[in-house]
Amino acid sequence: MGLQAYSEAKALIFDLDGTLSNSLPVHLATWQQVGDVYHFHFNPQIMLEMTGRATIDFARRIVEENNLQADPADLVKLKQQAFWDSANLLEPINEVIDIVKANYRKLPMAVGTGASRKSTEVQLKQLGIGHFFDAIVTANDVTLHKPNPDTFLKCAELMGVSPAECQVFEDGVLGIEAAKTAGMMITDVRPFINYGEWIHS
Incomplete structure (x- = not known):
């Protein structure tokens, strides 16, 4: 079975680099x-x-x-x-962006990233996907970054959804740890994505 939003999820949170953006x-x-x-x-x-x-x-x-x-x-x-x-040179990770598009206006969605605010905005603009998200939390918006849960907890707060009802899509070990600590549902996107020449394994 491919990537999907869980039926019990009330909100979706997406990492950016390596999850939405093949950056x-x-x-x-x-x-x-x-x-x-x-x-x-x-x-x-x-x-x-x-x-x-x-x-x-x-x-x-x-x-x-x-x-x-x-x-x-x-x-x-x-x-x-x-x-x-x-x-x-940035390219979208369509396997994940398809999830975003399928749930647009059905579930609140956020980006939770360790990238700076400007780098986040540059990527979302280049990929043409910024309008899909109700909240964007960057490295500039929290003091403690991944693997601390603050980024994802801030996303949940801004969307008005409890952490336990949020599903996080992540490719990074630190981000997965952060989502676990936040008590959120987690989807590791790496098994579903073809990164081409990149060094993921």
Whole structure:
């Protein structure tokens, strides 16, 4: 059986990167661009381990692991600008977006992401799907990011639905952990999606 909304779900929450947006190859390429500037090799394994966290967390880890004499905030600025400039390369994950379209105006829906507000808006605009959602919670909207449950709990609050009645669609280990902690129904989208050349396994 394919991806579907559970009959008992009263609201749906979707992660963005790797769930609605096949953005991970673009993130990988733009982190590699940052590596070219700061002279480090970006390890793709970091993305598998940290998908869902804010970009500043990636930057701090990169600075530490590579012993860089650099401010992580500067890496973030360069990375985000490169990503925004590459928005035309983003592709939708249609298997998940079909769920969104099928439930539009039937159930309240939200995006709960570790991406910044601007990166979220850039992606939703590029994919033409922003109008489907009743609430959008980004890294700018909570203090504690995934694997903490705050992102998803904020989505539930904004939609006026109890956490136990929310179904979360996620591809990231940290996001799945956050949804579990929030007491929500969880759908791991990875078994249903063809990521092409991406490194998911």
